[in-house]
Structure formats: C-alpha cells, structure tokens
Amino acid sequence: MRVLLVDDEPLQRLLLMRALAPLGVEVGEARNGREALDLLQEKPFHLVLTDLHMPVMDGLELTQALKAQDPLLPVILLTADREREVRLKGLQVGADDFLNRPVDLSELRLRVKGHLERRRLQEELEELEKTLLVLVRAVEAKDAYTAGHGERVAxxxxxxxxxLSASPEELKDLRMGALLHDIGKVGIPDHILRGDHPLTEAxxxxxxxxxxxxxxxxxxxxAHPRLRPYVRWHHERPDGSGYPDGLREVPLLVQVLSAADIYDALTSGRAYRAPLKGExxxxxLEKEAREGRLSQEAVWALRSGLVRKRALGPR
Structure with missing residues (x-):
C-alpha cells in the first residue's frame, strides 16, 4: 500500500515518515498540492496525508482536486487549526479525517491503518465485482439476442x-442485483440456453x-444478503406461481426488477419474433399485473420511469 505525504516542511515530513515506518507502507513525498497531483499522475496512492497550510496549493484545494478524480481515495487533513470553520471547510471539500498538530503518532498510525484497510477491502470488492460482471457478459455472449441484457434491465x-423514492443505498444494491440477476445461467449448457429448439420439460x-x-x-x-433477493427471487410472482421458492410476499424492488426483466425481453428481438414496441x-405487463402475476405498483413505477426518461421503445 502507498501513502502520499504532502507538507511543505521537510522536518515534518521526516517525522511523519518515521512514524509510518512500522506500518510497512511505501511513502511518497510532496511539498504542496501541485506536486502531489503530479505524483498521482505517475502512480496511484491508496491514501493522502496532507497539511492544511501550504504554498502553491493548500490542503483544501488539494482535497477538492483529489475527490474530483477519485471520490473514494481517503484524505486525512493535518491542521493546527481547531476552529469549527476549518473542519467544516474540510468536510465540504470531502476530507475523510482530521488530525490535530502536534500529531499524536500512535493515533496517526491507527487512523492511517484503518483507512488503508477500508481502501484495500474496497479495491478487493471492485475486483470481485469486475470478475462477476465478466461472468455475466460471458453468459450473455452465448446468445446474441441477450447481449447487454443485464445493463438494460439495471x-x-x-x-x-x-x-418509488428508493434510497441511494437501495438503488446501489438494485443496480448490482440487476446486473447479476442471471449470473446463475453460467452453469447452464449452451444448447439449452440458446433456446433455438423446442425445450423438453427436463x-x-x-x-x-x-x-x-x-x-x-x-x-x-x-453483500450476498442484500443482493440475494434480486438474484434468487426475480422470477417469483405475487400469486405464488413463480420459482424457485413459490413466494407470495415478494419485495417491491425485486418486483420492479422482474418487470424490467420482462420488459427488456419483450422489447428485444428474438429468432422467433420481432421486438414489441414499448407501449x-x-x-x-399491465395484463400480468391485473391477473396477479406482477405487482401493479411495480409496473406503474416502471411505466412512469420510462416515460420520465423518454426511454420507451425497442432497444
């Protein structure tokens, strides 16, 4: 892991570098915000530890620039200013943490270690997400008619x-659940998945x-507990006719995903039929809702969203 230390005082940088040595991290040095941004162009860092008051570009300007490039990069501001105004400005530009000067070196190590661990976990999750999405695209690539299905359904x-005024956290989980909803098809043989012949009951x-x-x-x-409903239950129906669990109480956002899944299938072309128009x-979908196989509220929300986004119609 790499930490970028930004301070215009050489002795302060030396002190902080020695304090970070027990963590076994690679430390880069910059004298101001401009030098720090130049270094970040050369190689990535996992955390930035920056003084507040510096020439050329101060810590607030640097933090704002860093967060514009990578909102998840941890930034810790070092400051002797204890005023509430200074901390509010730091929070406004996206600072993740503050350390008062003179710095308690034990506290410094603990704060840096904690932020680096969170950054590492976040990067691991990003890599896992990329791997899963590659699997999804591999499934879709088996059949030209399903290419891009996951992205459109999401x-x-x-x-x-x-x-439906879903929260940002719910939207994030729904997006990932929608992208991954058909990932289980990776285990289905190609000749069955393509459906280019009448399928047997088996x-x-x-x-x-x-x-x-x-x-x-x-x-x-x-994230399995949050994504599971979208992946396992997107074929469940409120009348209990769905699968695999025959549920009757299906979460509303899962039913929105179900409606979006069917909508994309209907508006996408198949070898045996032309795509339907959006209306x-x-x-x-509305007929399915009237007959109890889809949530009327979910279908209404999908229609309203498609109209608002002017997205009705075949792909």
Missing part, C-alpha cells in the same frame, strides 16, 4: 425504483434452476 429497474427445469445457482455463486460475498410491452 437501467430500466433504476428508472422504476426512482419513482431442459426447462434446468433453466429454472438458474436463480438458485446464482444465489450459490454470490454466497461468499459480504405494447407495457400493455403485456
């Missing part, structure tokens, strides 16, 4: 969820296993 589902049963397979694939993730697909 976009439509978010349109609907916004109409083959249909195999396809219906994909929500359970997807649930098992995501089980090791820390035609919504009429199908």
């Amino acid at each position: 976009r439509y589902a978010l349109f609907g969820a916004e109409e 083959e249909r049963a195999y396809i219906r296993r994909h929500p359970v397979l997807g649930d098992e694939i995501l089980r090791p993730l820390k 035609e697909a919504l009429e199908v």
